[in-house]
Amino acid sequence: MSELVIAGFTAIIVLMTVAPLSRSSLWWIRGLDFPRLQIAAAGLLLLAAQLAFLDLSEFPEQLMPVATAACLLYQAWWILPYLRPYPNEVRLTPAPADNDRVRILSSNVLMTNRNADALIALVRQHQPDILVTLETDAWWQSRLDVLESEYPHTIKCPLENTYGMHVYSRLPLKDAETQFLVQPDVPSMHAMAILRSGQPVRMHFMHPAPPSPTENDESTERDAELLVVAKSVVKVPGPVIVAGDLNDVGWSATTRLFRKISGLLDPRVGRGMFNTFHAGHWFIRWPLDHLFHSRHFTLSFMRRLPNVGSDHFPVLVELVHDAAAGASQQGLTADDEDKQAANEKIEKEPVRPSDVHEPEA
Known part of the structure; x- marks a missing residue:
């Protein structure tokens, strides 16, 4: 037996x-x-x-x-x-100059969660330059708007379908646009943030719908959205950051393909998984909340923050704009087979890289 x-x-x-x-x-x-x-x-x-x-x-x-x-x-x-013994993909830069840093706090709040005070307390404790919230509806917007005196630059898209998004920023946000690239009720946000040094940084904030029996029967919508953004940033000469709940794990074939096509780096490599979901179950946790960036940045720190009542932990990342120090950093590279796979995934949905908003300073 x-x-x-x-x-x-x-x-x-x-x-x-x-x-x-x-x-x-x-x-x-x-x-x-x-x-x-x-x-x-x-x-x-x-x-x-x-x-x-x-x-x-x-x-x-x-x-x-x-x-x-x-x-x-x-x-x-x-x-x-x-895992920590693995070589770091992104260099660590201690004691960054204030003008060259950007600190981003990303939090999938869980739309039905009503503990907005916990998130606001984290914001005031850690003082991010940019707060990105996901699953935020009109109720959440009414609570988070208390931050506008400190974070006057905003992008708002409250929705009641768990795909609302908000960005609150101390840094100026130029040419901001909210788009519905693949699905008519799933937004993404795109803007040019201006660091204190005057350096413009192209930002893309995303929350594509996952493949699941209650959302999409297949992963084609999520994959296409990730890959059109990847193709839109690969030739951008300046600094780029892509962040959000991508409803995918860092070690999946799709996210690896995103990294290959975009050329962006993952600061978690060699540092840990930073599992963010599910906050309520220690034995089933995956890294769903991501931040990828171009080689123009090195890392000051990355932290998973305490739970705010959501099924996701918030993540806090501080990057340093240092193009000279970051020039030697190397991520994954795409070969012809990868490029063909990306094209095939994109072609399954009515969206193209040229549809992605390209913010300008």
Whole structure:
């Protein structure tokens, strides 16, 4: 009986590892990109059980630990860059000059959450230059508007469908525009922020809808939105930041493709996962809230902040504009196959890179 149970769990681990290798955009297949850490942990426990309870002198039973070990190594390959021994992708810059830094606090507030005071307290404690909120409706806007005396530059799109977005900024925001690139009820925000030094920084704030049985049956909408933004920024000569709840994990094939096509860097690489969702369940957490940036920046710090009553933890990142120091930083690079894959994903939706607003100072 134990052999049959172990064989069944082995088949499940193999299926959960192999299914995402396909290019299928079905929600349940792309959803398996998320729990790679949990699958690896389950594989490790399963491998221990196989070695303890199977008769490894029998050939069929020898195959099970081999298959499990292969799955474990494959899952580990994806998450390895988000473990501390891995080399940092972004350089650390201590004690940044105030004029050259930009501090961004991003928070998916959970629309039904009514603890706005907790988020406002975090803002006043950490003093970000830019606050980005997701899932903010008219109620949240009425509470957050108390910040306008300190954050006079705003972009507002309150919605009652969990896709409302707001940006509150100390820094001037030029040529700001809210767009609905792929879905008519899912916005993104684009603006040129001006640092205290006078340096313009192109900003893109996003919250594409996830592949799920309650949202989109496939990941094509999310993937297309991410990749048109990636293609729109790849040739931008100046500094770029893309941030928000991307409803994808850093180690998924789609986010890796976004990084390859855009050329943007991930400050988490070599520093940790910074899992932000689900705030209420320690055993099921993934990094859904992201910030990517061009090589013009180095990192001052990155922190996951305390929960504000949402199912997401807020994230605080401080970057330093230092083009000379950042010039040697290297992220992922796209080959011809990557570019073809990106084009194929974009072509599935009625959106093109030229549709993305290109803010100017």
